[in-house]
Amino acid sequence: MSDLLRIEGLGKTYPGVVANADVSFAIRPGEIHALLGENGAGKSTLVKMIYGLVRPDTGRMTLHAQAYAPTEPRAARASGVAMVFQHFNLFEALTVAENVALGMENPPPMKTLSARIAQVSGDYGLPLDPARRVGDLSAGERQRVEIIRCLLQSPRLLIMDEPTSVLTPQEVAILFATLRKLAAEGVSILYISHKLEEIRSLCDGATILRRGRVVASCTPRDKTAGELAEMMVGSALSAPARQPGAKGDVALEVAGLSLASPIAFGTALKDIRFAVRKGEVLGIAGVAGNGQDELLLALSGELRTAPGMVRIGGKDAGALRPTQRRALGLVAAPEERLGHAAAPDMTLTENALLSGALRRGLLGRGGFLRWGQAKDFASEIIASFDVRTPGPGAAARSLSGGNLQKFVVGRELLQSPSVVVVNQPTWGVDASAAASIRQALLDRAAQGAAVVVISQDLDELLEISDSFAALNGGRLSAPRPAQGLTVEEIGLMMGGAHGMEVAHASA
Amino acid sequence: MLGGIDPFILIASLIAASVPILLAALGEAVVERAGVLNLGVEGMMIMGAVTGFMVSVATGSPLLGFLAAMAGAMALSLIFAFLTQVMLANQVASGLALTLFGLGFSSLLGQGYVGVKPPLTTAVPFGPLADLPVIGEILFSHDWITYLSLALVGLVWFVLNRTRTGLILRAVGENAEAAHGLGYKVRRIRLLAILFGAALAGLGGAYISLVRVPQWTDGITAGAGWIALAIVVFASWRPLRVLAGAWLFGGLTVLQLNLQAAGSGIPVEYLSMAPYLITIIVLVLISSGKGRALDAPAALGQNFHASR
Numbered sequence: 001m002s003d004l005l006r007i008e009g010l011g012k013t014y015p016g017v018v019a020n021a022d023v024s025f026a027i028r029p030g031e032i033h034a035l036l037g038e039n040g041a042g043k044s045t046l047v048k049m050i051y052g053l054v055r056p057d058t059g060r061m062t063l064h065a066q067a068y069a070p071t072e073p074r075a076a077r078a079s080g081v082a083m084v085f086q087h088f089n090l091f092e093a094l095t096v097a098e099n100v101a102l103g104m105e106n107p108p109p110m111k112t113l114s115a116r117i118a119q120v121s122g123d124y125g126l127p128l129d130p131a132r133r134v135g136d137l138s139a140g141e142r143q144r145v146e147i148i149r150c151l152l153q154s155p156r157l158l159i160m161d162e163p164t165s166v167l168t169p170q171e172v173a174i175l176f177a178t179l180r181k182l183a184a185e186g187v188s189i190l191y192i193s194h195k196l197e198e199i200r201s202l203c204d205g206a207t208i209l210r211r212g213r214v215v216a217s218c219t220p221r222d223k224t225a226g227e228l229a230e231m232m233v234g235s236a237l238s239a240p241a242r243q244p245g246a247k248g249d250v251a252l253e254v255a256g257l258s259l260a261s262p263i264a265f266g267t268a269l270k271d272i273r274f275a276v277r278k279g280e281v282l283g284i285a286g287v288a289g290n291g292q293d294e295l296l297l298a299l300s301g302e303l304r305t306a307p308g309m310v311r312i313g314g315k316d317a318g319a320l321r322p323t324q325r326r327a328l329g330l331v332a333a334p335e336e337r338l339g340h341a342a343a344p345d346m347t348l349t350e351n352a353l354l355s356g357a358l359r360r361g362l363l364g365r366g367g368f369l370r371w372g373q374a375k376d377f378a379s380e381i382i383a384s385f386d387v388r389t390p391g392p393g394a395a396a397r398s399l400s401g402g403n404l405q406k407f408v409v410g411r412e413l414l415q416s417p418s419v420v421v422v423n424q425p426t427w428g429v430d431a432s433a434a435a436s437i438r439q440a441l442l443d444r445a446a447q448g449a450a451v452v453v454i455s456q457d458l459d460e461l462l463e464i465s466d467s468f469a470a471l472n473g474g475r476l477s478a479p480r481p482a483q484g485l486t487v488e489e490i491g492l493m494m495g496g497a498h499g500m501e502v503a504h505a506s507a
Numbered sequence: 508m509l510g511g512i513d514p515f516i517l518i519a520s521l522i523a524a525s526v527p528i529l530l531a532a533l534g535e536a537v538v539e540r541a542g543v544l545n546l547g548v549e550g551m552m553i554m555g556a557v558t559g560f561m562v563s564v565a566t567g568s569p570l571l572g573f574l575a576a577m578a579g580a581m582a583l584s585l586i587f588a589f590l591t592q593v594m595l596a597n598q599v600a601s602g603l604a605l606t607l608f609g610l611g612f613s614s615l616l617g618q619g620y621v622g623v624k625p626p627l628t629t630a631v632p633f634g635p636l637a638d639l640p641v642i643g644e645i646l647f648s649h650d651w652i653t654y655l656s657l658a659l660v661g662l663v664w665f666v667l668n669r670t671r672t673g674l675i676l677r678a679v680g681e682n683a684e685a686a687h688g689l690g691y692k693v694r695r696i697r698l699l700a701i702l703f704g705a706a707l708a709g710l711g712g713a714y715i716s717l718v719r720v721p722q723w724t725d726g727i728t729a730g731a732g733w734i735a736l737a738i739v740v741f742a743s744w745r746p747l748r749v750l751a752g753a754w755l756f757g758g759l760t761v762l763q764l765n766l767q768a769a770g771s772g773i774p775v776e777y778l779s780m781a782p783y784l785i786t787i788i789v790l791v792l793i794s795s796g797k798g799r800a801l802d803a804p805a806a807l808g809q810n811f812h813a814s815r
Contacts, residue, residue: 074690089685091678093805101671102678103689 002065004029004188005050005157010059012045018212019045023059025207025217027157032179032189034199034220036232037209038430043192046209047159050190051083052076063157077105080156084146084163092135096145099134103149121148124178139166139287147178158182159190164198165456166287169491176202194232194431195459196225208232233431247466248278251450252299252330252419253311259298267291267474269298274469274479276450278418281441282479283465284454286494291474292454293335296423299452300332301325312419326358329418333408335427335454337401341408344397348389351396352378352411359415377414385410386436402429409437413444420444423454438464458490470494515644517761523649525757527552527711527719527728530656531735532742532749533663534707540667540744541700542680542806546602547587548708549732550609551580555709556716557613560625560723569628573652573713580709581702583609588701592694595810610726620723628652628718652714657750659707664746676700680804683811693811708732730783737786743802756782 003026010023020042027033037043048054050061052070061068063079070076073083090099097114101107108116114130121128126144134142143163150158160179164172179189179202193199199206200220208216208231216231223231257272269291276282286292297303299310301322310317312328320328334340342351353374357363362374378392385406389399396404409425425441426434442464445451454471455461461468462482469479470493477493531548538545558579563572587605590596630637631654633647667673676696679686683693716727734756741755742748763778771778 072690073688085688089682089688091681091685093681093802094674094678098674098678101674102686102691107671 003027003062004031004064005068005190006062007050008060008062010046010049010056010061012049012054012056020049020056020212023209023212023214025214027188027190027205029156029188030183030186031205032183032191032203034203034206035190035192035209036194036196036199036206036228038194038232041209041232042212043209044161045212047083047161047190047192050076050157051081051159074105077153077155080154081159082150082153082155082157083159084143084150084161086161086163086165088142088146090134090142090145092133094134095130096128096132096134096137097130099145100130100149100152104153116152117148120151124148124151124181125174126178139289140168140171143167143175151182155187157188157190159192161192162194163191164193164195168287168494169458169487172198196228196232199228200225210234229431247280248448250275251278251313252276252452253314254299255309255311257298257305257309259294259303259305261291261294261474262297262303263293266294269294270474272474272476274476276419276452278448278450279445280466281445281451281453281464283461283468283482284452284471284476285458285461285468285490286454286456286471288456290471290495291476292423292471294474295471295476296332296334296421296454299330299421300334301330323358326355326415330421331355331359331412331415331417331419332421333412333423333425335423337404337408338397342396342404345395347378347393347395348382348387348399348407349375349378349392351407352381352392355411356415359417381407381410381414384414385440386433402433405429406433406437409440413440417444417449419450419452421452421454424456425453426455426457426460434460458487468493515641517758517765519645519648521754521758521761522645523653524719524761525753526653526656527714527731528735528738528756529750529753530659530711530714531708531732532738532753533656533659533746534704534711535735536739536742536744536746536749537663537667537676537707538700538704539739539807540680540804541676541697542683542804542809542811543591543697543701544598544602544808545584545587545605545701545704546599546736547584547605547609547732548704548735549728549730550606551583551705551708552609552712552715552732552735553613553726553728554583554609555580555712556727557617557620557712557723559709559713560620560716561616563625563717564620564623567626569626569717572625572717573710576709576713577706578709580705580712583612584701584705584708588698591810592698592701595812598808598810606732614725617723617725623723625717625721625723627721650718652710652718656710660746660750667746677804680806683806683809687811697811708735711735730786733790734782734786737789740789740792740803744804756785759785 006026008024011021012019023046035043035046045054049056052073052075068079070079097110097117100117101113107113117128117130121144126147128141128144128148134145143166163175167175183189191203203220206218206220207214210232220228253275255273257269259269261268267290274282298305301320305318307316307318312325312330315328317325317328338344343354353362353369356377360377362370362377364370375392381387382389382392387407388403399407409422412420425437429437438460441451441453453461453464465482467479468482468485470477470490472495531552535545535548555576559572559576562575563569583605587601590601591598628650630648631651637643637647667677675691679691679693679696687693712728715731716723720727738749738752738756741752759782763781766778767775
């Protein structure tokens with residue numbers, strides 16, 4: 001069978017960085033082809049070249065046996081190539097139909113378009129109401145808008161960039177059914193992901209990228225997840241070691257925590273209650289925007305609460321500010337690294353001082369700073385968490401995402417805390433750095449700290465949590481032992497497939 | 508009643524009094540729906556007032572005066588467009604600068620025109636209709652600019668909500684990055700919106716100097732541009748509500764004048780303060796970050812630069 005898209009020797013170099021070098025592979029009609037690689041392996045640049053957003057320096061592409069060199073997305077769309085981005089190109093204040101119309105070259109009148117949206121979305125099992133405002137939709141429903149927008153233009157090749165990172169397991173199942181149906185109709189799909197099990201269950205072929213080059217291609221069904229990971233990372237990964245120790249007293253207790261959100265389009269917290277014991281890791285799952293940021297703010301002390309809602313080591317901490325909570329032993333690492341966890345233009349020493357001043361005794365008599373000790377503290381973080389940087393004098397902004405994340409988490413863990421709260425500790429971090437961050441969190445728990453990990457990565461949570469709960473619409477499900485939980489049950493705790501059920505399980 | 512104020516004359520005069528702020532607010536609503544916050548409305552209005560006045564005095568034609576007013580305000584707005592869309596300067600600062608520049612420049616241009624009488628803009632002859640009791644007074648006693656402004660309200664509503672042009676304009680004001688990602692020319696669309704807003708502001712300004720007052724004095728717009736800005740927010744950026752807001756503010760002004768004339772017990776100063784006081788409150792609401800709750804365009808005031 002002839003190939004739909006053939007890529008030969010494609011390369012792209014940015015100043016100082018080789019994004020792609022000599023990349024070649026081919027996709028057959030109706031094939032679901034995976035592009036597998038870690039963050040920074042060059043997947044995004046490659047698909048941007050296929051979609052006409054970036055022009056390659058070397059190499060050539062053939063589509064339908066004809067030379068293919070799109071100069072802009074419009075040209076790519078005209079050739080039958082469509083793309084669903086990881087970050088959606090949607091307008092929150094506009095309706096579904098209006099959003100779809102904006103993505104089409106010659107949209108039909110609104111009434112006809114709405115009818116077609118309803119029909120196509122029904123056909124592919126992706127129900128959508130054309131009249132609803134996108135701002136009111138869940139992440140999964142927003143993705144459907146993007147997909148329908150692509151489908152209405154009858155693409156031959158559909159590119160999907162990390163489509164499942166915002167979905168619940170139930171929504172993933174629906175999406176996969178849709179993709180298989182499309183493939184059966186002859187549409188080729190280029191599927192970008194670093195989630196190995198997904199690729200094994202969905203894809204017919206895979207091309208594995210590392211540092212911008214093709215390192216292997218295979219049929220994912222014939223490989224184990226471990227083998228795929230090894231090809232992707234280049235070395236074997238060890239699962240974090242954990243010693244199930246005895247759990248101590250309750251170190252952090254949250255009771256009836258309700259709080260309005262300070263964030264636009266944010267989610268208010270509603271009657272959240274949980275307790276974490278010393279040595280215990282509580283994993284909190286949930287699709288982004290279900291109250292994770294608000295929960296972190298309420299726990300860290302950036303948002304203060306009514307008395308009794310948050311207790312640290314038995315003491316009421318509702319009215320305490322972050323520094324006062326640190327004094328009680330609670331440290332927190334928020335999701336946003338630049339600008340929230342770290343001040344981008346300040347040095348690592350200064351950033352270490354900002355959060356570690358109190359517990360590490362970096363403040364001298366009369367409020368003077370102890371720069372020597374602060375620098376030693378920064379160096380200690382760099383050494384013990386393998387942060388790749390020229391030294392403690394480097395600006396936080398100059399570190400890569402993964403390295404800065406290691407620094408931020410390390411800075412909090414090295415303050416001998418009794419309670420640790422982290423949000424998305426390994427987001428955008430490569431696999432080996434993520435593994436070391438998880439290990440550090442487990443080690444801290446083994447030394448007697450209560451750890452709360454908020455994350456969207458279910459595999460990560462199942463790997464390190466003792467107990468497990470899910471945030472959905474600002475409510476927290478009752479924590480359950482992580483051992484023995486199935487993905488199905490977790491999905492229901494996360495709210496199931498948004499907008500597809502009559503009743504919510506957690507309501 | 509009301510100390511001898513005739514309510515029908517009051518309604519007729521509030522319709523006329525609200526024309527300048529209605530036009531300016533309608534134009535600014537379109538500009539803001541495209542994501543641009545142009546605080547230079549006052550400056551553009553007074554530029555329109557002075558150029559309109561000069562041209563109609565020179566030619567004897569009110570029509571040419573109004574056209575010149577639109578052109579004058581559009582020329583001034585090009586400074587703002589260049590600063591914010593090309594140089595990516597801060598929109599709030601650029602808009603304030605535009606107002607200050609417009610006030611000073613109009614005063615320079617208008618030096619020889621103080622005390623001159625402009626040609627008269629007459630009411631549209633509706634014949635016997637104008638003689639109908641009550642309705643004739645309220646509906647059929649106005650000049651053609653008034654009717655044009657009302658027609659524009661309907662036109663802007665239709666274009667914004669029922670056409671693809673309007674959809675693209677709203678998309679640009681909602682999320683410029685996404686609009687760019689879909690292949691729309693964000694800066695060109697915003698430039699056109701700024702010019703449209705300026706044309707209406709200029710028209711509104713000329714209505715003050717050619718019809719309402721009608722003569723030229725420095726600072727003749729007297730804060731009408733700021734009131735127009737407040738109306739846009741008050742109206743949640745919707746054309747029909749802009750009309751309601753303009754009538755409300757226009758009504759306040761007229762009522763205040765009438766109450767003064769009728770010798771009301773409330774001190775005059777409070778009454779003349781009222782429209783501006785409400786304006787300040789509304790403007791504080793916009794800048795306090797509560798804009799989202801008021802349904803503001805999400806990209807309002809944010810410059811856009813294509814980075815990829």
